[in-house]
Amino acid sequence: MRVLYVGPDGGTSRHRAHALRRLGHDVHVVDPRVSVSRPTWLARWTWRTGAFGLEGMLRRSVLSRVPPGAWDLALVDGGELVGPSLVWELRQRCGTVVNYNLDDPFGSRDGRRWRLYLESVPLYDCLVVVREINVTEAEACGARRVLRVFRSADEEAHAPSTLHARERVRWAQDVLFIGTWMPERGALAVELMHRGVPLAIYGDGWQKAREWLTIRPSWRGPSIYGTDYTKAIRGAKACLGLLSKGNRDLHTQRSMEIPYAGGVLCAERTSEHRALYREGEEALFWSDARECAERCRELVADGMKRRELAEQGRQRCLDNGHLNERVMARILCAATS
Numbered sequence: 001m002r003v004l005y006v007g008p009d010g011g012t013s014r015h016r017a018h019a020l021r022r023l024g025h026d027v028h029v030v031d032p033r034v035s036v037s038r039p040t041w042l043a044r045w046t047w048r049t050g051a052f053g054l055e056g057m058l059r060r061s062v063l064s065r066v067p068p069g070a071w072d073l074a075l076v077d078g079g080e081l082v083g084p085s086l087v088w089e090l091r092q093r094c095g096t097v098v099n100y101n102l103d104d105p106f107g108s109r110d111g112r113r114w115r116l117y118l119e120s121v122p123l124y125d126c127l128v129v130v131r132e133i134n135v136t137e138a139e140a141c142g143a144r145r146v147l148r149v150f151r152s153a154d155e156e157a158h159a160p161s162t163l164h165a166r167e168r169v170r171w172a173q174d175v176l177f178i179g180t181w182m183p184e185r186g187a188l189a190v191e192l193m194h195r196g197v198p199l200a201i202y203g204d205g206w207q208k209a210r211e212w213l214t215i216r217p218s219w220r221g222p223s224i225y226g227t228d229y230t231k232a233i234r235g236a237k238a239c240l241g242l243l244s245k246g247n248r249d250l251h252t253q254r255s256m257e258i259p260y261a262g263g264v265l266c267a268e269r270t271s272e273h274r275a276l277y278r279e280g281e282e283a284l285f286w287s288d289a290r291e292c293a294e295r296c297r298e299l300v301a302d303g304m305k306r307r308e309l310a311e312q313g314r315q316r317c318l319d320n321g322h323l324n325e326r327v328m329a330r331i332l333c334a335a336t337s
Contacts, residue, residue, distance in 0.1 A: 001025045001026070001072040001073060001332065002026045002028075002070065002071050002073075003027045003028070003071070003073050003332075004028055004030065004066060004071045004073070004074040004075070004090070004094055005020070005028065005029045005030070005074075005077065006029075006030050006062060006074060006076045006077070006082060007032075007079075008031055008033055008077065009031040010031075011225075012102065012154070013078065014029075015157050015324055016077060016100070016154075016328055017077075018157075019154065019325045019327075019328045020075075023325055023328065028067055032058055032061065032062050032081040032082060035061040036051065036054065036058070036081065046081070047110075049112050050080065050112040050113055050114060050115025051080070051081055051083075051115070052112075055085060058081050058086065059083065059085050059086040059089065062082075062086060063086070063089055066093065071094040072094070072095065072096070073094055073095070073096045073097075073098065073336065074090040074091075074094040074096070074097045074098070075098050075099075075100060075331075076090075076097065076098065076099045076100070077100050078100075078101055078103070079099050079101060079105075079116070080105070080113055080114055080116060081116065082117070082120060083116040083119060084116075084119050086120075087120045087123040087124060088123060091125075096126075096335055097124055098124065098125060098128065098331060098335045099117075099120075099126070099127050100128040100331060101128065102130055104131060104134065104247040104249075105117045105118060105134075106133075106137035107246065107247060110246075121141040122141070122142035124144065125145065125335060126145045126147060126334060126335045127145065127146045128146075128149060128334075129147075129148055130148070131148075131250070133248060134146075134148070145334075147330075147331065147334045149322075149331070150251065150256070150276075150320075150322045151251060151252065151253050151256055151322065152322045152323050153260035153261070153317065153323055154257075154323070154324045155323050155324060155325055157226070157230075158256075158260050158261045159230070159260075160230065160260075160262035160314075161230040161234055161262075163231060163234055167231055170231075170235070171231045171232050171234065171236070172236075173200040173220075173232070174197075174198040174199075174236070174237050174296075174300045175192075175197050175200065175300065176202075176232060176233070176235075176236035176240065177199065177201050177202075177240040178201075178203060178224060178229065178232060178239075178254070179203045179254070180203050180204050180223065181203060181204070181206040181207075182244060182245070183209075184245050185209075185242055186206075186210065186211040186212075187211065188242070188289055189211070189215050189218065190214050190215060191289040191293075192289055192292060192293055192296070193215070195290070195293035197292075197293050197296045197297070200236070201215070201218050202221055202222065202232065203219075203223050204222050206219050229257075229261075233258055233261040233263035234263060236263060236264075237264070237300050237306055238264050238266045238284075238296050238300065238306075239254070239264060239266060240266055241258060241266065241267030242268065243270070250270040250272035251270065254267070255272075256317060256323075258313075259282070259283065259314050259316065259317040260314060260318075260323070262310055262314055263310060264284070264309045264313065265277065265284070265309075265313055266283070266284045266285075266286070266292070266295050266296060266299060268285065268286065268287070270285075273285055276320060276322075277313060278312075281308075281312055282313040282315075282316045283313050284298070284299065
């Protein structure tokens with residue numbers, strides 16, 4: 001199948017495009033962001049206004065980079081820069097247009113960012129979402145068909161990394177969190193530190209936290225990717241899985257990536273986390289900072305428990321099948337049936 005992939009050529013979007021290639025499809029990626037990433041003020045305008053006044057330019061930019069020939073399907077990843085006129089054009093060229101969105105475009109956290117996406121919802125042949133609540137919200141916006149999936153780890157990008165002697169020293173941490181700062185995360189980090197949790201943080205934006213002076217000794221640097229990401233997970237005794245409250249998360253990418261990479265998931269207790277993993281056997285869960293600190297201390301002190309959780313958690317992740325190749329195959333099947 002020839003797939004026109006309209007989405008970021010980076011991050012987990014790139015992982016999903018590669019997964020389609022591994023499944024044997026001919027995939028061409030067009031990244032809409034290249035037209036609005038510079039200058040900085042334009043990128044900010046795009047985020048804050050939902051690319052107000054830029055729909056026509058974005059449509060022309062994307063279409064100018066579509067190679068000639070027949071396409072079996074267009075898959076839009078995200079879609080905050082894809083307006084109704086572009087979706088209509090893609091349907092003329094590709095027949096079927098699908099949207100896959102990891103974010104929460106129907107929520108309120110991101111303001112006007114999803115303006116074009118919301119206007120385009122009725123034009124997609126299928127909308128793929130990762131929250132149960134988004135299903136009814138998408139239908140209320142006029143979606144023709146909605147498929148709900150769980151987020152997924154990538155079979156190659158998140159495969160367990162082997163740590164050599166120097167790397168074991170480099171990536172050794174007791175309790176690790178990898179992720180962007182959000183207001184609720186600063187307060188949690190401080191309380192964990194006050195409770196004696198040896199916390200290490202990699203992620204962007206933490207300097208904006210009003211608790212920054214307290215958090216700074218635990219901050220190891222900006223976000224990490226690729227093999228550094230999986231090695232950090234393998235080197236840690238416990239890996240925190242924090243939700244985005246503004247995004248109405250009940251699970252996140254880390255919920256799959258940490259166990260698949262061979263780490264121990266220590267995450268917020270939610271209905272979806274408890275459905276994904278057996279608590280105490282495949283992952284550890286907590287409901288507040290006090291319980292989180294207790295679970296972290298438990299993991300730091302008990303090497304055998306860590307090994308058992310890591311092994312059982314990874315096996316459960318494999319059994320669940322929330323991996324990119326399986327999820328992308330399911331999306332294509334739903335879109336073309």
